[in-house]
Amino acid sequence: DVKVTQSSRYLVKRTGEKVFLECVQDMDHENMFWYRQDPGLGLRLIYFSYDVKMKEKGDIPEGYSVSREKKERFSLILESASTNQTSMYLCASEKRSGANVLTFGAGSRLTVL
Amino acid sequence: EDKVVQSPLSLVVHEGDTVTLNCSYEVTNFRSLLWYKQEKKAPTFLFMLTSSGIEKKSGRLSSILDKKELFSILNITATQTGDSAVYLCAPQSSNGGATNKLIFGTGTLLAVQP
Numbered sequence: 001d002v003k004v005t006q007s008s009r010y011l012v013k014r015t016g017e018k019v020f021l022e023c024v025q026d027m028d029h030e031n032m033f034w035y036r037q038d039p040g041l042g043l044r045l046i047y048f049s050y051d052v053k054m055k056e057k058g059d060i061p062e063g064y065s066v067s068r069e070k071k072e073r074f075s076l077i078l079e080s081a082s083t084n085q086t087s088m089y090l091c092a093s094e095k096r097s098g099a100n101v102l103t104f105g106a107g108s109r110l111t112v113l
Numbered sequence: 114e115d116k117v118v119q120s121p122l123s124l125v126v127h128e129g130d131t132v133t134l135n136c137s138y139e140v141t142n143f144r145s146l147l148w149y150k151q152e153k154k155a156p157t158f159l160f161m162l163t164s165s166g167i168e169k170k171s172g173r174l175s176s177i178l179d180k181k182e183l184f185s186i187l188n189i190t191a192t193q194t195g196d197s198a199v200y201l202c203a204p205q206s207s208n209g210g211a212t213n214k215l216i217f218g219t220g221t222l223l224a225v226q227p
Contacts, residue, residue, distance in 0.1 A: 041219065042117075042201070042217040042218055043156075043203075043217040045214065045215075090156070101161060102156075102215070103155075103158075104156045105155055106155045
């Protein structure tokens, strides 16, 4: 069964802490994505990557960075967490078809106090 | 600015009912429209619609796209409690490159009561 695995389902952090959200896929997919999902706002794209060491900003990249050192792993980094980054974070991947048939991870719910 | 509106926001039905979920969109360089089902975790892919007027079916679920009027509907017949979920509509905008962009609606929350 193909999978996108997010390392943490629930995290609680304090304002100003550095936060790493890890995502690993075992499908040999080229493209990987980070979204956040908030009530009333839907899923919004933070960053995506279409190859190792490549990254592109999505719609809301401010306050975030990403790392793609290996094909299977895409990390989202909050350099200094703030309360407005409390959200559900979803990682997804797809084969380089551009069709956007994404496979999602189960999500990481981050609370910043 | 790209826009996706799903209606209704939420819906409560009884098992066996038929439901219709709506999605209207305004997206630059439209390429296709995808539907996802989200239970309490990862959204899962349902349909991708590229052409107008061609119904896609999977069991009790079906969907159709109207590219002239810029909307899509998702129908679920003979609903079951397992259909309870948030249904997400996501038109795809083409950037001509290796990746295209999905613009997600806020979803319709469907609750099916026994």
